[in-house]
Amino acid sequence: MTAPTLTKDAAAPAAPAARAADAGRTAQPAGARHLPSLVRSSARRAGRGIWASGAILLFLLLWELGPTYLASPSTRVFLPPLHEVLRALGSLLAKGQLQNHLAASLTRSASGFGIAVVSAVALGLLVAWYRSLDRFLNPLLEVFRNTAALALLPVFTLLLGIGETSKISIVAYAAFFPVLLNTIAGVRTVDPLLIRAARSLGLSNFRLFQKVILPSAVPTIFTGIRMAGTSSILVLIAAEMVGAKAGLGYLIVNSQMSFLIPDMYAGILTVSLLGLLVNYLLVAVERHFSRWRTAVGSQSN
């Protein structure tokens, strides 16, 4: 992490020198004067990009070369180099298998996640608003929250079978609590002064909720939604590994058991790409809804 600051420090003394040189040649056209700084800034940006992707590239390089040159032949079987994994990924794509598994997983996680978000936000708003409901429900919610979702997987399977219902339910269960807790926290931490201000304008309880409490809680709720997105994928893959006929978790476990090791890694790679994509999307949505909360740091400029 030290490198960006180093380059910044190195560039800083150079800038006044260049400006002094420019001042000497006043006859120079205005466009040309901007050019050096433009080149410098784009070079700096490119440098930063290379540095940021360096660790990933090194890791991929190690994956490609490590098994061939460093590992023993027996290990090589269990850890094929990157190009074999990519080839397996390509053929899975060509056969349409990967799409099927991906679609199965996405349908389950999206439905479970959607159910969780809707019900958790609704319950969270109620619990945060009615103190007595909170006192009544809180102990039970604490018990459930601290029961790992995967520990309940056998229960879900026994009660709901190995079909879609059990998987969607367990995803919903895992995604429910982060959203619920953040919704409660978001509503609780609304600035009381804003409520006073809105009350002085004569707003009814409903309007107050709609126009002050909800918008003010949205960023916190979205933090919960982002956390729920991550955990819903995690739990889904685990559930698919235990009992399923399709899905990325099934692909991974099934490939391992059929000794199609490159296929297994192709599945793992897809899971991590999917996780990255989901997180990226949720972060973008979260940022969109919390624009007004932009850090105090941006103010000082």
Next chain:
Amino acid sequence: MTRATGQAPKISLRDVGKQFTVRPSKDQPEGTTLTALEGITLDVAAGEFITLVGPSGSGKTTLLDLLAGLTRPDTGQVLVDGKEVTGPGRDRAVVFQQYALFPWRTAAANVAFGLEGPGSDGRRLSRKERTDKARHYLELVGLSGFEDRYPHELSGGMKQRVAIARSLAYEPDVLLMDEPFAALDAQTREQLQEELLRIWRSTGKTIIFITHGIDEAVYLGQRVAVLSSRPGRLKQIVDIDLGERSGDGDVRSDAVFVEHRHQVWSLLHDEVRKAQEAGHAKIRPDGSAPDEAPQLSKGQLSKGRAA
């Protein structure tokens, strides 16, 4: 009372008292009552600018909450236009010290906040009417061109201007201001005082302005009401007559101003001393006051004063 001859007062406080129940604490397991206000009687004429000063804990904010309809008095009556105040209403607007802007709304959207929903005549304004009005009132407070800024992008003075615009936008008759300029630096404060007087003259609102600054009270008010230390009673009302103030002259160094200032200062001085000796501090919104616990006595106080 003197000014209200001939017409009914806009605002009328009749023997108003307010008590809070202090929650039981470790030191006082019983829980006691705290009298914040007692026997306040005051008439304010329509279009009058009255300032309210008092030591900390004298119930200034409580009085404002009563006028705003955010709380109800325990004794007496609060009347606006001869009708008893039973809750918040669109004929009164509050401006808070900490601006209380909605951070997720732009300046224009903040100003338009009070315009959403049915108006006093039951009609809803269209989106365009609302933005036009918001623009107009932002212009009135000198913030043209800042419509799309979020509160975190504005300085303290600008935020308070937005808050004032928001209060004016739904056209209340009465502006209730709770130490609105206390958090601003001296220059911005003077500037905003000037602007507030200008807005008051051009709109003819009735303004009740709470402050702890004697200069501010004398400079702004046509009358200055001095509250006693807790329980808050109306100690005296000082009529301020600074003549015509249209020029750019330095009113604050005028002999008349200094005289008024000294009068208010003397009235307040004893009360501030009494409040300090009793260790009064701000009454919290839940009605408790940190100083009411007996344990928090001399030792703590002298430490506080030394700091």
